[in-house]
Amino acid sequence: MTRRVTAGLALALLAGLVVADLLATPPNPYRAPPIVALGSGVAGGGGFCGALPD
Amino acid sequence: MSAAALPTGGGGTAGEAGRSRARALVGRGALVLGGVFLVLAVAIVAGIRYGLMLAIGLGFGLVLEGLRFGFAGPWRAMILRRDPSGILAQLLAIGIVAAVALPLIAARGGELLGAQAPVGWAMVAGAFVFGGAMQVVLGCGSGTLVNAGSGNPIALAALPLFAVGSFAGAYHLLWWTDLGALPVVTFTGWTGVLLTLVMLVSVAGLLWRLAVPEHRAVPRRYLVAALIVAVLALANLIVSGQPWGVVYGLGLWIAKGATAMGADLSGSAFWAAPESVERVRASLLVDYTSLTNIGIVLGAFFVASWRSGGLSQTLPVLPARAWVATVVAGFLLGYSSRLAFGCNVGAFFSGISTGSLHGWVWFAAAFAGSVLGVRLRPALGLERRS
Numbered sequence: 001m002t003r004r005v006t007a008g009l010a011l012a013l014l015a016g017l018v019v020a021d022l023l024a025t026p027p028n029p030y031r032a033p034p035i036v037a038l039g040s041g042v043a044g045g046g047g048f049c050g051a052l053p054d
Numbered sequence: 055m056s057a058a059a060l061p062t063g064g065g066g067t068a069g070e071a072g073r074s075r076a077r078a079l080v081g082r083g084a085l086v087l088g089g090v091f092l093v094l095a096v097a098i099v100a101g102i103r104y105g106l107m108l109a110i111g112l113g114f115g116l117v118l119e120g121l122r123f124g125f126a127g128p129w130r131a132m133i134l135r136r137d138p139s140g141i142l143a144q145l146l147a148i149g150i151v152a153a154v155a156l157p158l159i160a161a162r163g164g165e166l167l168g169a170q171a172p173v174g175w176a177m178v179a180g181a182f183v184f185g186g187a188m189q190v191v192l193g194c195g196s197g198t199l200v201n202a203g204s205g206n207p208i209a210l211a212a213l214p215l216f217a218v219g220s221f222a223g224a225y226h227l228l229w230w231t232d233l234g235a236l237p238v239v240t241f242t243g244w245t246g247v248l249l250t251l252v253m254l255v256s257v258a259g260l261l262w263r264l265a266v267p268e269h270r271a272v273p274r275r276y277l278v279a280a281l282i283v284a285v286l287a288l289a290n291l292i293v294s295g296q297p298w299g300v301v302y303g304l305g306l307w308i309a310k311g312a313t314a315m316g317a318d319l320s321g322s323a324f325w326a327a328p329e330s331v332e333r334v335r336a337s338l339l340v341d342y343t344s345l346t347n348i349g350i351v352l353g354a355f356f357v358a359s360w361r362s363g364g365l366s367q368t369l370p371v372l373p374a375r376a377w378v379a380t381v382v383a384g385f386l387l388g389y390s391s392r393l394a395f396g397c398n399v400g401a402f403f404s405g406i407s408t409g410s411l412h413g414w415v416w417f418a419a420a421f422a423g424s425v426l427g428v429r430l431r432p433a434l435g436l437e438r439r440s
Contacts, residue, residue: 003205032101037295044295
């Protein structure tokens with residue numbers, strides 16, 4: 001067995017995750033934020049490893 | 055024997071070589087088109103910013119795998135061979151980001167956030183455990199994603215448990231931080247740049263003094279990689295408004311899966327917080343760390359597929375205890391990095407480059423843990439060492 005199998009498995013798992021999520025919670029492009037945060041005037045607020053809940 | 059002596063065989067070989075080159079060309083073209091298609095698809099389905107974040111993640115994956123630039127390996131090289139070249143390149147990348155990011159965050163504080171977190175007991179212990187576990191699997195936060203994308207079976211086994219550990223660590227995070235933590239300390243603005251650069255140069259000087267003389271020069275590929283990683287990390291900050299991170303996204307994947315299967319997360323102060331509930335309910339394609347994580351795996355896969363023979367290596371035969379150690383270390387990577395407020399990316403790279411004291415403390419604690427992890431690997435059956 002070669003790395004082709006394990007790399008394929010990694011991609012398949014990732015694709016499964018994204019497709020299942022797309023079906024369960026489809027994104028809404030009409031609610032997308034400005035293209036770039038810098039200069040947008042909108043406060044940043046994505047999830048991050050260092051952030052504790054308010 | 056010359057080709058002229060065997061005209062049919064030689065012609066056949068040349069023809070086969072030509073067909074092989076054509077197949078490689080078609081394959082590589084398909085990879086490029088596939089990457090562009092995925093970025094455009096996310097931009098259309100979710101929004102342009104999210105497409106850009108996937109593209110940035112792809113860039114990270116391409117450069118980390120393409121130039122073999124990582125975190126766990128260079129730390130191991132310093133510990134085993136007193137070769138600091140990889141760490142020096144990491145410090146260079148961090149310094150470049152700090153010189154741009156700190157003034158930007160000071161000027162546009164509302165729009166751009168740093169990776170700032172408190173130093174505490176659990177944070178230090180978490181960083182120590184993470185350092186050890188990353189040497190056991192030879193993959194850090196970004197490294198595990200890169201290795202999984204390039205078909206490394208150890209990383210593939212560790213990654214799901216890494217995600218579960220990240221979810222569990224976040225679940226218990228507030229209990230751990232209640233054990234004791236200092237207020238958040240940050241170095242800001244141009245003073246922060248100066249302080250950070252002085253500290254980076256001091257650490258680089260110490261490493262250089264400790265190095266064996268033949269390892270004191272930093273290879274060109276590391277310098278190129280450091281520059282590209284710095285540019286991508288700045289793009290990450292400017293586009294998303296937050297620094298490059300890895301671990302949060304992995305835990306979010308498990309939280310979404312658990313919720314979809316009917317799990318109740320209200321027992322966790324972290325996952326029950328309104329912003330966490332909102333993110334669990336939202337699409338993965340609007341979570342920045344998820345997008346860059348996906349991009350890193352894809353980018354590494356693209357490079358491994360592009361590289362001649364990149365995916366044709368046979369898988370290693372390891373003893374059962376090595377696989378047990380891998381999944382345990384995978385879980386510990388995720389759990390400990392949540393307590394430590396990030397992994398080598400979120401805490402070390404992004405913490406230091408955006409002025410957080412916890413990034414420096416993380417560096418010291420994780421390096422101490424790495425010394426232990428390097429010694430553990432042979433005992434766990436993951437490598438033979440004389």
